[in-house]
Amino acid sequence: MKISNDGRFTKKVFDFLKSMDVDLVGIAPEERFEEAPPDHKPKDLLPSARCVVVGVLRQIPSVVDSLPENRFSYTQQHHVFNKILDDIGFALSRFLEEEGYESIHISSEGYYEIRPFIAYFSHRHAAVMAGLGELGINNLLVTPEFGSRVRIISVITDAPLKPTPRLEKHPCKEWQGKCKKICVKMCPAECISREGKLNKIRCRFYHYETLGSYLYGNYVFSLDRANLLCGMCVKACGKWGDFQRKEK
Amino acid sequence: MRVNKNKKTLSQNITRILKDMGASKIGIAPAERLKKAPKGFRPTDILSGAKNVIAIAVSQIPSVVDNVPAARFTFSQQYHVITRKLDDLAMAVSRFLDKEGFSTVQIPADGFYDRQSLRAHLYHEEAAAAAGLGEIGLNNMLITPEYGARLQLVTIVTDAPLEASPEFKKGLCKRWQKKCHQVCAKMCPVECISEKEGFRKELCIYYHNKFLSEGLHIYIPNVLCGLCVKACKGFD
Numbered sequence: 001m002k003i004s005n006d007g008r009f010t011k012k013v014f015d016f017l018k019s020m021d022v023d024l025v026g027i028a029p030e031e032r033f034e035e036a037p038p039d040h041k042p043k044d045l046l047p048s049a050r051c052v053v054v055g056v057l058r059q060i061p062s063v064v065d066s067l068p069e070n071r072f073s074y075t076q077q078h079h080v081f082n083k084i085l086d087d088i089g090f091a092l093s094r095f096l097e098e099e100g101y102e103s104i105h106i107s108s109e110g111y112y113e114i115r116p117f118i119a120y121f122s123h124r125h126a127a128v129m130a131g132l133g134e135l136g137i138n139n140l141l142v143t144p145e146f147g148s149r150v151r152i153i154s155v156i157t158d159a160p161l162k163p164t165p166r167l168e169k170h171p172c173k174e175w176q177g178k179c180k181k182i183c184v185k186m187c188p189a190e191c192i193s194r195e196g197k198l199n200k201i202r203c204r205f206y207h208y209e210t211l212g213s214y215l216y217g218n219y220v221f222s223l224d225r226a227n228l229l230c231g232m233c234v235k236a237c238g239k240w241g242d243f244q245r246k247e248k
Numbered sequence: 249m250r251v252n253k254n255k256k257t258l259s260q261n262i263t264r265i266l267k268d269m270g271a272s273k274i275g276i277a278p279a280e281r282l283k284k285a286p287k288g289f290r291p292t293d294i295l296s297g298a299k300n301v302i303a304i305a306v307s308q309i310p311s312v313v314d315n316v317p318a319a320r321f322t323f324s325q326q327y328h329v330i331t332r333k334l335d336d337l338a339m340a341v342s343r344f345l346d347k348e349g350f351s352t353v354q355i356p357a358d359g360f361y362d363r364q365s366l367r368a369h370l371y372h373e374e375a376a377a378a379a380g381l382g383e384i385g386l387n388n389m390l391i392t393p394e395y396g397a398r399l400q401l402v403t404i405v406t407d408a409p410l411e412a413s414p415e416f417k418k419g420l421c422k423r424w425q426k427k428c429h430q431v432c433a434k435m436c437p438v439e440c441i442s443e444k445e446g447f448r449k450e451l452c453i454y455y456h457n458k459f460l461s462e463g464l465h466i467y468i469p470n471v472l473c474g475l476c477v478k479a480c481k482g483f484d
Contacts, residue, residue: 021343060342062295062351070294072369076356080339219360219369 009099010162016095017055020088022153024056024145026130026164033129040121046104048158054123054130055088056141057081059149059234067235071216075229078151082108085153092155103157117200123152131164136172138183138233139198144171148183148237175240183236192233206230258348259411262341266304269337272399273305273392275379275413279405282378289369291405295353300412302404303372303379304337306330307395310481316474324472327400331357334402341404350408357402366449372401380413385421387432387476388447393420396482397432424483432479441476 010027017025029051033041042049059081063073089105096103112119124141128134133143133150140148144167184192189206191199211228259276266274279291279298291298308326316323334357345352355370362369373390377383381399382392389397433441438455440448452473460471 058346060339060346060352060354062346063342063353066295066353070353072356072360073353076335076359077339077342077354080335083336084339215363216360218362218364220363 007162009159013053013092013096013159013161017053017088017092020091021057022055022088023058023150024132024143026054026056026127026132027161028052028054028126028129028131029163032163032166033125036122036125037116037118040118042121042156045106045121046102046156046158048102049156050158051156051161051163052126052130053092053155053157053161054127054132055085055092055153056127056132056143056146057085057088057151057153058146059151061149061238064149064231064235065238067231071211071228071231072219074231075227078229078231081151085151089153089155093157096155096157096159099159101157101159103155103159105155106153108151108153117204121154121156123154126154127152129166131166134167134170134172135196136183136237137176137181137194137196138187138192138237139196140233140237142172142175142237145239147171147239148234172237179236179240183233186232186236188230188232203230255409255411258408262302262344262410265340265344266337269340270306270333271304271337272307272395273381275303275376275381276410277301277303277375277378277380278412281415282375285371285374286365289365289367289371291370291375294355294370295351295405295407297351297407298405299407300405300410301370301375301379302341302406302410303376303381304334304341304402304404305376305381305390305392305395305399306334306337308398308400308477310398313398313474313478314481316478320471320474323474324470327472327474328470330400331359334400338402338404342406345404345406345408348408350406352404352406352408355403355405357400366453370403370405372403375403376401377416380416383416383418383420385432385480386425386430386443386447387436387441387480388449389476389480391421391424391480391482393482393484397477397480424480427483428479432476435475435479437473437475 014025030042030049042052063070063077067074085108093103093105106121127141133141136142142148143150184194189202191203207227263274282291291301312319312322312326338354342352342354373384376390382390385391391397438451440452
């Protein structure tokens with residue numbers, strides 16, 4: 001194992017991601033994942049894992065704001081972001097491998113287990129552990145900067161990087177006085193409970209039943225042969241207040 | 249968040265990003281040039297406060313198009329790859345404008361249309377023609393002096409102040425018709441194209457769904473005809 005100066009190499013990783021237009025970068029040490037379900041911890045994917053590098057990209061606000069009218073643009077944006085995220089994850093993996101570390105990039109999207117209803121590695125939880133945000137009532141990552149209008153990519157690695165601190169305040173809880181849990185009301189399928197429990201099966205079902213045909217309103221469509229996306233809970237959670245990340 | 253940016257620098261930056269990513273032609277149309285579009289299909293209906301429309305074109309590989317229908321599968325694959333490339337280009341511009349503090353909505357390159365009017369909510373061809381890339385020809389496609397009809401398009405609507413491209417001088421198709429004698433109308437297997445009746449989209453869509461992709465895709469086909477693209481290679 002190569003021993004390097006933590007701080008310097010961490011900065012190199014940050015600079016690398018910033019050069020790829022990543023808006024927020026955080027590093028979650030492996031120890032913070034103790035509560036993750038079995039087989040979904042960083043060490044289950046990479047036995048030598050030391051930390052997870054998490055990058056967050058901001059979505060285009062005007063597209064999200066104009067949902068549901070511009071749902072085609074939103075869906076296309078989602079798919080293009082998947083490609084951008086995969087490119088970033090892959091590039092970072094290569095960068096770390098060239099520096100002599102093992103790393104595994106997690107695919108931006110594409111599969112989940114039916115039981116339990118989760119992906120093999122959760123980008124959202126990794127982002128929380130890296131201090132980029134917290135999980136909101138809508139079950140999405142809520143960041144102080146962009147609300148839920150973000151996309152996430154994570155890379156598991158054994159590089160000894162300097163962890164970023166977790167958020168001290170919970171943006172979703174901070175904002176609830178103003179937004180009055182609008183995400184609960186905005187969900188067209190009523191999947192979100194006021195306590196923050198998400199009925200994932202119902203959400204999936206809504207996507208298949210209402211958005212999954214070739215017809216949407218007056219439109220006929222087929223974008224990348226994929227479903228249209230709802231996105232209303234993403235729309236609900238923009239930036240609701242002046243919550244600021246504490247600079248260390 | 250509104251930043252006062254120099255119109256010229258902003259337009260130049262966009263052009264540079266797009267050229268670097270492999271766009272063939274780029275044009276900018278002020279939103280007013282598209283106000284004649286039907287209600288619900290204008291840039292301002294997509295983004296309230298829209299000021300400009302950015303039109304991007306990526307050219308197709310001529311030898312593939314020339315060998316349609318023999319190379320029809322290659323042509324179809326090329327079409328879908330370019331569609332995805334256009335989406336990437338549109339997103340790159342959108343992300344750039346967003347970071348500069350402007351509102352922006354990118355329209356998917358392909359994939360949806362209104363059932364009644366058979367048009368997408370922003371018509372890429374009209375946007376591109378308004379942005380000075382070319383004109384809409386007899387075959388209902390954008391034709392340009394450099395590439396004929398062998399282009400694919402994507403559009404971004406934004407409220408950023410940008411430098412408008414000069415309008416295109418109409419008459420290209422008419423001029424070429426002296427040489428091509430409306431070869432696109434003759435080549436269309438279902439006779440969608442005629443000067444008198446205009447372009448009959450429903451026939452074109454029916455042909456694609458019934459004869460080219462039946463059972464594969466119900467509405468928007470995997471396999472494409474492409475003969476009217478082949479017809480118009482440019483005749484200067």
